[in-house]
Amino acid sequence: MKRRDFLITTLLTSGLIITDPWKSQAASIPEFSDSPFTLGVASGDTQSDRVIIWTRLAPKPLEGGGMPNIRVPVGWKMAKDPKMTEIVGQGTVMATPELGHSVHVDVTQLEANQVYWYQFQVGNYESAIARTKTLPNPNASVDQIKFAFASCQDWQNGYYVAHKHLAEEDLDFVVFLGDYIYERSGNKNTVRQHQGDDCMTLEEYRNRYAEYKSDPNLQAAHHRFPWIMTWDDHEVDNNYANLIPEDKQNLEDFRLRRKEAYQAYYEHTPIRISFQAAEEMAIYRSFELGNLGKLIVLDTRQYRSDQPCGDGGKPRCQEATSKTATLLGSQQEQWLQSQLSKSSASWNIIAQQIMMAQYDLDPRPQTGLFNMDQWDGYVESRRRLLKFVHDNQISNPVVITGDIHSSWVNDLKLDFDDPRSPTVATEFVGTSISSLFPQQYVAAVNLARIANPHVKFFEGSKHGYVRCTLTPDYFQSDYRLVSSVLDPKASIDTLQSFLVKNGQPGAQNIT
Template sequence: MDFINCDRLLSNRYKRRSVLLGAGFFTGLALTSQWEPALATSRFSSYPFTLGVASGDPLPDSVVLWTRLAPDPLNGGGMPSRNVVVHWEVALDEKMRKVVRRGKTLAIADLAHSVHIDVQGLESNRWYWYQFRVGNELSPIGRTRTAPAFHSYIRQLNYAFVSCQDWQNGFYTAYRHLAEEDIELVVHLGDYIYEYGPETGGPRQHNSPEIMTLTDYRNRHALYKTDPNLQAVHAAFPWIVTWDDHEVENNYANLISEDNINPEVFAQRRANAYKAYYEHIPLRLSSFPNGANLQLYRRLSYGNLAQFHVLDTRQYRTDQPCNDGLKPRCVQAFDANATMTGSLQERWLFNGLDLSRACWNIIAQQTMFAQFDFDARPEIGLFNVDQWDGYVAARNRIVNYLNYRRPSNPVVITGDIHSSWVHDIKLDFNNPASVTVATEFVGTSITSDFPTSFIAPVQAALRTNPHTKFFDGAFRGYVRCQVTPKQWQSDYRAVSSIVDPNASISTLASFVVQNGQPGAYRQA
């Protein structure tokens, strides 16, 4: 790949987004015109902002602000079945004295009294503070940041990516440390909640059997949102979020349930899960759920430095081949019609990469993209077919595109597997001498478990997977990234324990990718 002069990657191809569909009070009225009238004031049984505040999907002149009124969060919210007027303000200072935007909207009963404000007319690339008010009750103050102007020159982007926060497996101590990092953005790559019922042995338990109904999913999201460390990170930075499987059900594929239940029954479960997800995540109205469908793949830009291509690899995928699991690949794993993204999203990805003039093109997605043979004996072959290893032709289409079209500095960021990895993405993974077309950074989980018994076999298999530069299965945490026109650095940040609320944080390893030179090397 030729060296790309990122300093000169200015483009007039960026077009103002067409997805913004109104904000503030107008949005609330548009959604609720035929519903119950709103309560101008309301008395609550308890403090209504128990789930905190959040912001997301920053653009150069706007950002989405979120909260939910829930005085009794774990029992349906505890709100009357009427819409409630909520006031909001955005300020230049953390004491909320220099207010630059204010308005009112509706906390809609049918949306669990959640609030999504698309605040527009903001300055690019700057911090703002925000707060909600209902009656005499004030929310916590949150902080957010707009993206840089579309084709502006950006010297540096600091952000972190996270995934997989199983409530039952440990405390969110990693989030306590993440809230203190010097970053501008958090990217969550899926498994924001887990659908399972209570399990013994962990430091805390889920609050219901396995979730199925809309009320179940709402209460589970609310449980996770009560964590003060998660609330702190939401209140400190804007988030870009996508999902994986546990937001609905483990290893589901499109409308195919892991348990092979009737597709119509599963479609209702997925609709329940998708609606609750929208209600608890700072997403624009363009992601408003339509039954069992929700538009989540999207693109966000940071000047001429970085563009995030956010994928959804659950909603549109074909069924896992070979009856799923970790096993030798069957012929279906090579099926040309198998897909992780669906054909429309695949074309959307290719078109976006073609048009991108960003220095770094970040493909934010869920399951491990690189090939990895988990058996140290190469003649056997053992692959996780829920990952891209079960969709070889679909992966090859992307790898071949990256090799042929040469978008600038593609980097894949991944969650799902509860362990840390670094891969060189090869044109031919079976040939170590094959050209490297991209780099993949796989982040570990916030708390979700990677079985200790798997660590030694994976380490043994590294010698037959030379494109894999790093693996760690022992520690949980997040990946902190510093991106400049010259290089990308990923720091693998790990907590000392997930069962100690006061656990310390350290850096396991740091890896660097140089501009124009795909493939990572370890920083001393």
């Protein structure tokens, strides 16, 4: 189908009315001096019968997008082949200035476990043709699911060579666990520089997302697989907790900053939520992976109480073990328990941000030094969750984690201070795509391994992602690590592989 025919067809089939009486802005297609598809396209929140497809019109990506203050109709289509001949759905959606001319289309009535291809079009411009895939039917008997999880892509610290390799994997989907952007201002001593100051306003966050999304390797990974995404702290402000900023901002200023950062996140993420410009944005949600797995995606930033004991690495003060402290907030915690209780899947995968296993950084007995930003600062929240998993015999719980820019494999214990205590779940912590793990910490972590026998693996100098294979018999994690983030042509290798067998929590090294 030619471009012009495509537009006419979409206008006819969607019954589009170009002028809309209840909106003051006119709707029309502007003259673009450059392609408006500079940020690529993406798909996400795949289900057995639907998937979100996304793009944002931004001919001048680093200057607020460069779009006129009008609503613009954007055509989309989805097909069963990469040449876009076997069309299964098409339509027109309005890109509005209120949402930075981003569009989210929930394409429905799709077949389960099926590869599709999609494309957007506006004026004389067509986007890249990208690939996506639906999940199997929730009750289907599934032999295998393959996905990768990744996190933490500090633009300044390195190139996205891990994304280049990620795009070449054979996967059903990608899970991204947060720190998609970093909010801070530029650093002259790094391989790439952020433009602009610390992000504070909607426009500044939009420009930062646009800078990151201009990377061809990141676009390639989005163009190949649907992504299931959650956020961590840097999408707003380092180590913020609910409405408490790390930076010196008053409550009202931070309330507005967080709201605008959340909006920018929505505008750049193929996520299925009904967006309202509001101070809160609920993004925790779950996905059924046939009868094989359930993927539960958490938000450990928006509802947590403040980091205890003054944050950072500290001995535990009373706040860290307080029963009133919360990491998930009571509503999300109850939701998580009900998701686990009613799950009939073999594998229950909890995708979340911060390390869940205890890690005592002080190797001496009777003393302790813990990272107060992790679950170690919210001891009761962790105890409640692991006790719930144990008491209710939740089937094969596996936690996948980001945030810490280093690779770990941990047995999650009912009582971390007693090595004989039951292992109730397994945690795989993925390193960063590019963000730094300060090398002076590597020796400190290694020295403390003796005080943390439930930690099975730690590697603190490499970057990449974790590839996971799920079958009825096992959950395998391959730590896929690149040789350097400073070399755009760096190679990738599987450094270690671990297996969790069905019915036996805890990881075995099978490298």
